[in-house]
Amino acid sequence: MSQHQTVNIVMIEDDEGHARLIEKNIRRAGVNNPIRHFLEGTAALKHLFDAPDGPAKNGPALVLLDLNLPDMSGIDILQRMKADNSPLKRTPVVVLTTTDDKVEIERCYDLGANVYITKPVNYETFAQAIRQLGLFLSVIQVPDPDMD
């Protein structure tokens, strides 16, 4: 990860329980990066693009994105982030959702999602998957956002 700045993890997940379980298991994998959690798309977008401490203005980030949000689809957020003129187009996005629809998965990768993970229903598998994701997060390189 960046030598100067820690990578912030932005988690956009409408289910608080899921969010808590995801966080717990990421921590268990030894990932200590700060995690910012948002329950809905609007607030998340505001933080991503406009907040002074958000990824666009301040340092590298990684986004954990759920597709089923109360106010919008996670796809909209993905589209905004991966748009050509977006400062966050290189920011890694991990789609983490319950949908395992083939069409949905294809669409997310087409739009530029970096990883797509289906939440397993079985908790043990779920916990394991999140821990593996945590391990993965601890080793990947995240670029700095374009701040020109």
Add this chain to the structure above:
Amino acid sequence: MKRQLEPNDLMLNSQRRANRAIFSAVAAGFVMLAVAAGAVVWAFERSQDYSELVTHTVEVEAAVANLNRLNERIEAARRGYLLESDPRFLETFDETAVEIPVQISRIADLTSDNPDQVKRITRFRALTDRYLSLLKDSIADKQAGGTGVTAASLLDEEDIIIVQELRKLSDEMGLAERRLLIAREASQRTSVLISTVTAAISALLLVLVAFGTIWATRRTLRALTATGLELQSLNEDLESAVTARTAELQRANAEIQRFAYIVSHDLRSPLVNVMGFTAELDAAIKPLSELIDKVEEQAPGLVTEETRYAVREDLPEAIGFIRTSTEKMDRLINAILRLSREGRRVLSPGAVDMNTLAGEVVDSLQHRIDENGVTVETEPLPTVVTDRLAVEQILSNLVENALKYLAPDRPGRITIRGRKNLGRVLIEVEDNGRGIDPRDHERIFDLFRRSGSQDQPGEGIGLAHVRALAYRLGGTISCESALGEGATFRLSLPTALAPQQGANT
């Protein structure tokens, strides 16, 4: 439906009435024909009778005339002999005297049926006898040497009276016959008239019936054509109605499947939480229990029986129940999800060799077949144009079920057979297993419903899945079984499944 039937009923009724009318008209026509023929035959017989009667009358008249002639001849012969004593006259006299009674007898025979004539002929015969004896007397007188003339002249008085009477009688007889003939002719004319009129009326009625029948038949034919056209258009309407209804059903089905998908999907989210936090709780028991152990060791007074019981017994038990329940719920939700996903899959019909397919299904279950010592027999199966994967899943489920519910007291035997029947293909999977109570034959195809003792693992999904698949393939599935007597599952599929136009998601 009912409203549509009513005009049909009316139409049928009127048709039936028309048919009955035509039938009676034709029958009446035949009766007329028979009557006319009868009248003609009757008239012919009458005229034949009449000609016989005419012959008879003529015969009688001729006989009477002959008798008159004989009478005159005998008189002439007598007179000749009395005048000239020529033996030739005597000869003629004798001959004629023999002929006369014969002639009388003939007339009597001819007129024996008429009492008046019989009376006359009797009288005639008596007079003739007298006359002949008078004549013979005069001849005998002449032969004895008398003049005979005197005898003749003496006798003349009576002779003339007799002759006159004879003539009168014979005239009467002739007249009577003639009168009879005239009367018979009149009756003959009447009967001929009657028969002619009958025949004419019959012919007229026949013509009327013929015209009526032709008219009625033409009308019926026209009605029939109209009905045929109507039927055709109704049929077309029905087809479009069925198409529309099918589309509607498919839309409704797709909606239900979408609903099932969304619901099961959305149920998963909270379930992940329940299971997740249960696991967290479970994990939390370990340090807690360690803490209790430590406290018990160092300060036993701090641990109450209640705390110990809560941590060691209550918590693990509660967590255990939550676990098994959520796991079951998870399996059910997954089943719904699988069913709805299966319903959304686009079917791709192709020619499926059922023999190969059955072989593959049996091979995939070979391990369990051997394990249970089951014999599986596959009879020759027809080829079906359908979705291969769906049929494979159906057959696999049915064979698996047969393997699962064996009767413990006898070696298992499973037969797979099939045949073509009226544009459909029937595939049967028969086993000699424990059987299914007839009350449950419908229920077993419902989701999450099972029958018999619940000694085998399962959620009651297999047959529901089978039925959903069968319906999607345009088929049906039914069960025939009695408790303890094995079961036969019968899958009926159309021989060719129409290709789908697209996914109905």
